[in-house]
Amino acid sequence: MGLSLATAERWVERWERQQQRYAVDREERFTVIGDVVEQTVTGGPATPLVLDLGCGPGSLAARLARRLPQADIVGVDMDPLLLELARTHHPDAARYVDAVIGEEGWTQALRLDRPLDAAVSTTALHYLGVDALHRVYRQLAALLRPGGVLVNGDHFPHDDTRLAELAGCVGRRHAERGHALAHEDWASWWTAVEQDPELTDLIAERGRRPRQPKTAAADSAARLSVSAHQRLLRQAGFGHVGVVWQYGASHVVVALR
Ligand SMILES: C[S@@+](CC[C@H](N)C(=O)[O-])C[C@H]1O[C@@H](n2cnc3c(N)ncnc32)[C@H](O)[C@@H]1O
DSSP states (O other): OOOOHHHHHHHHHHHHHHHTTTSTTHHHHHHHHHHHHHHHHTTSOSSOEEEEETOTTTHHHHHHHHHOTTOEEEEEESOHHHHHHHHHHSTTTOEEEEOOTTSTTHHHHTOOSSOEEEEEEESOGGGSBHHHHHHHHHHHHHHEEEEEEEEEEEEOOOSSHHHHHHHHHHHHHHHHHTTGGGSOOHHHHHHHHHTOGGGHHHHHHHHHSOOOOOOOGGGBGGGOOHHHHHHHHHHTTOSEEEEEEEETTEEEEEEEO
């Protein structure tokens, strides 16, 4: 399944552009997450341990590794193709783990040797169903050291439908001004990947994986508002929970142990 560096680089660069369509002000959001993690680990252990949930091709892990070269970063994802892009393009940024977040045994698969100082995620946790998300928040609260932080950058709808529409409009206007909508979308990125002969084995491996059971729309965390997330985080045992950054529906939610 060897992948050349040039191929990985090409697909990761296209991924970075494609994702700008979905994460409003994506680069700034990564920076804010880095600010929170840096502030939390400063004065803590010499080698902080950080977990990137749904790391994809290593976008956040690589940025964090540049800011915190002393940190040990573990990236977890269930997609073999995205993990292989991460391992090839950002080999030194993180140790990458192939596991399904929320499934039985996923925390053991991480093989963590000490409590986490930080857990981070971007545009990933909304894939979980509400029950799985609640379980994962509780597991993360147990994996983090006291004072450790969970930082989640994702899009969350407003509770209020009118405000949800306005937030969507604010995000769209931002994307138009930054020409983010000119980039290819998720479906065309995957269609193009499937046509690359160098990725044939990885596509086949992806096809062999059991698809995640599609959560009924009403049960998907994608529909949870930011206040619902905050409630779940408090129930999971986090003491200080809130939003530190927002642009349209794109938020950075922070929860401290
Ligand atoms: C939209 S991508 C975001 C990737 C990266 N964090 C970024 O910001 O570019 C969502 C990622 O979450 C992963 N993912 C979704 N649900 C997952 C689960 N239950 N376990 C592991 N990975 C999951 C997907 O495979 C995908 O790589």
